[in-house]
Amino acid sequence: xxxxxxxxxxxxxxxxxxxxxxxxxxxxxxxxxxxxxxxxxxxxxxxxxxxxxxxxxxxxxxxxxxxxxxxxxxxxxxxxxxxxxxxxxxxxxxxxxxxxxxxxxxxxxxxxxxxxxxxxxxxxxxxxxxxxxxxxxxxxxxxxxxxxxxxxxxxxxxxxxxxxxxxxxxxxxxxxxxxxxxxxxxxxxxxxxxxxxxxxxxxxxxxxxxxxxxxxxxxxxxxxxxxxxxxxxxxxxxxxxxxxxxxxxxxxxxxxxxxxxxxxxxxxxxxxxxxxxxxxxxxxxxxxxxxxxxxxxxxxxxxxxxxxxxxxxxxxxxxxxxxxxxxxxxxxxxx
Amino acid sequence: xxxxxxxxxxxxxxxxxxxxxxxxxxxxxxxxxxxxxxxxxxxxxxxxxxxxxxxxxxxxxxxxxxxxxxxxxxxxxxxxxxxxxxxxxxxxxxxxxxxxxxxxxxxxxxxxxxxxxxxxxxxxxxxxxxxxxxxxxxxxxxxxxxxxxxxxxxxxxxxxxxxxxxxxxxxxxxxxxxxxxxxxxxxxxxxxxxxxxxxxxxxxxxxxxxxxxxxxxxxxxxxxxxxxxxxxxxxxxxxxxxxxxxxxxxxxxxxxxxxxxxxxxxxxxxxxxxxxxxxxxxxxxxxxxxxxxxxxxxxxxxxxxxxxxxxxxxxxxxxxxxxxxxxxxxxxxxx
Numbered sequence: 001x002x003x004x005x006x007x008x009x010x011x012x013x014x015x016x017x018x019x020x021x022x023x024x025x026x027x028x029x030x031x032x033x034x035x036x037x038x039x040x041x042x043x044x045x046x047x048x049x050x051x052x053x054x055x056x057x058x059x060x061x062x063x064x065x066x067x068x069x070x071x072x073x074x075x076x077x078x079x080x081x082x083x084x085x086x087x088x089x090x091x092x093x094x095x096x097x098x099x100x101x102x103x104x105x106x107x108x109x110x111x112x113x114x115x116x117x118x119x120x121x122x123x124x125x126x127x128x129x130x131x132x133x134x135x136x137x138x139x140x141x142x143x144x145x146x147x148x149x150x151x152x153x154x155x156x157x158x159x160x161x162x163x164x165x166x167x168x169x170x171x172x173x174x175x176x177x178x179x180x181x182x183x184x185x186x187x188x189x190x191x192x193x194x195x196x197x198x199x200x201x202x203x204x205x206x207x208x209x210x211x212x213x214x215x216x217x218x219x220x221x222x223x224x225x226x227x228x229x230x231x232x233x234x235x236x237x238x239x240x241x242x243x244x245x246x247x248x249x250x251x252x253x254x255x256x257x258x259x260x261x262x263x264x265x266x267x268x269x270x271x272x273x274x275x276x277x278x279x280x281x282x283x284x285x286x287x288x289x290x291x292x293x294x295x296x297x298x299x300x301x302x303x304x305x306x307x308x309x310x311x312x313x314x315x316x317x318x319x320x321x322x323x324x325x326x327x328x329x330x331x332x333x334x335x
Numbered sequence: 336x337x338x339x340x341x342x343x344x345x346x347x348x349x350x351x352x353x354x355x356x357x358x359x360x361x362x363x364x365x366x367x368x369x370x371x372x373x374x375x376x377x378x379x380x381x382x383x384x385x386x387x388x389x390x391x392x393x394x395x396x397x398x399x400x401x402x403x404x405x406x407x408x409x410x411x412x413x414x415x416x417x418x419x420x421x422x423x424x425x426x427x428x429x430x431x432x433x434x435x436x437x438x439x440x441x442x443x444x445x446x447x448x449x450x451x452x453x454x455x456x457x458x459x460x461x462x463x464x465x466x467x468x469x470x471x472x473x474x475x476x477x478x479x480x481x482x483x484x485x486x487x488x489x490x491x492x493x494x495x496x497x498x499x500x501x502x503x504x505x506x507x508x509x510x511x512x513x514x515x516x517x518x519x520x521x522x523x524x525x526x527x528x529x530x531x532x533x534x535x536x537x538x539x540x541x542x543x544x545x546x547x548x549x550x551x552x553x554x555x556x557x558x559x560x561x562x563x564x565x566x567x568x569x570x571x572x573x574x575x576x577x578x579x580x581x582x583x584x585x586x587x588x589x590x591x592x593x594x595x596x597x598x599x600x601x602x603x604x605x606x607x608x609x610x611x612x613x614x615x616x617x618x619x620x621x622x623x624x625x626x627x628x629x630x631x632x633x634x635x636x637x638x639x640x641x642x643x644x645x646x647x648x649x650x651x652x653x654x655x656x657x658x659x660x661x662x663x664x665x666x667x668x669x670x
Contacts, residue, residue, distance in 0.1 A: 040375065042397075061623045281660060288396045288625040288656035321623035325616060329664030 061321025069100035075172030087157035094120035102131035164198030165254035174202030188312035195249035197257025204264035219301035228268035248294035396656025404435035410507030422492035429455035437466035499533030500589035509537030523647035530584035532592025539599035554636035563603035583629035
């Protein structure tokens, strides 16, 4: 794959790289309790039969803003001291994290700035603006994005909240697995999707304390399999250009996220987009749940690697449900 | 509209026309308790804001077989004496009732026969067969359908379970409203879709005892508005040819169903298909729930008649979630 210059040297990847602890996860759970939904856990006889195992689906597509991202954003926003919070927050995500940070900031009554590249999807930008954030447009390069973020920080004093390397974000995302394990007991295996690794590393943190015998599997699109390669190599390999329909999983694995996943012995399962779309179709038709492609990678991974899960009690996190219905017919043609 | 000969004279419409009582509803609830799901009740801040009222959505699309129909079918099957049940059941629905009766029969280990017209949707027939029913094909006329049903009854001794006039079916469908009211308390208004009237009349039965001050609204597609016309006229007018995308609501209002709705003072709200599709899009994107067009009529009715519901606590039943994803792009173009 072609080199994406600068990705591995991004300052944002190393900002706030202190690793969160399990106590941070408990603090996050307490902090977001009155703001985030305790999402339901669903089961499906039909999908259990297909997969030959028992699956508990943690429904983060039913979380506020339609994705687990609200947990981390909410924890980050509410962890700030008053004087710091008053200057607002800033990030550079035109996807679910941008919307989540915008709503989290609104719950605290502070400003939110979102740096977005020209060419970002209009409906997603509209959602971010609807939650009250200010958009700052920049050229679609990492250098332009960082320069614009720096400028916003200088001008406003806003705190940067990185989508997945921020320790407060990781601790917040961990609360999904915390709730899932508290609701269902210890699993034989947990399967979560991985992009930048915020959810995956948060899940690892929660499991390490609450379900030490449970194995952690991370589902990753073949067209953005930097985590699988990094875990196999024992070092973070970030040199790739993503090519996948899973728009939530195109990010580059963060450094703290990699450390946590490596320490927890996470196993990567790589899935093709066609399998992901087929799994998404099953989740829509059998569970009647609108989930986005990124969420469906977990079921695709289980169905593709059925022998590894046979007879087990498996927990998965359905990460989000933000899809554009007008793109659907094109999407489902892939399966 | 053109006359559909024979509809009003159907013997099936008057078969088993004894009206069920509230005690029958309680018996049904006890009978199906270990077989049917107690479906969740969902709420959406976004939809409440749009509708300017507080809506509790009873999620029957998450019922077994993906529709409320399993309640009535299950009650009918399990209400039969052993010797009668042993000869099986028969019906003539290629939609949700056919699948529901097939699964209900399977839970009792008895035969299920489903008479289906040539030209019925292949995926729906496959679902009915997957639940173990035997398909009997006939010409797509009411006379052919009744003749084939009669023949099956003669040959097998199977009991006819009509999709919506059967008293046991009505009592079973009533358990959805029973659960909804028990979970949420008395509502100001309930809104349910109406086709043949099984769900609507069952809801009326449950309300009459449990929520006597609650108003019952029934949402009906403009292209199949026989119930609205019948209630307005004070007599059952069944002379129409349905023209609506709501495949679950094309049936003709049954005689017992009409009696119950009239007695309860039900108010019909007629909705256009375009409004229904727009409401369906909202349910998919905001609530992340895959519901079929018939289910979306209730939200369409509330949004279209907003002034009638302003500030109220409203309960609705999302009746089913069985859609063909391959038809979606065509469907959503309507909105």
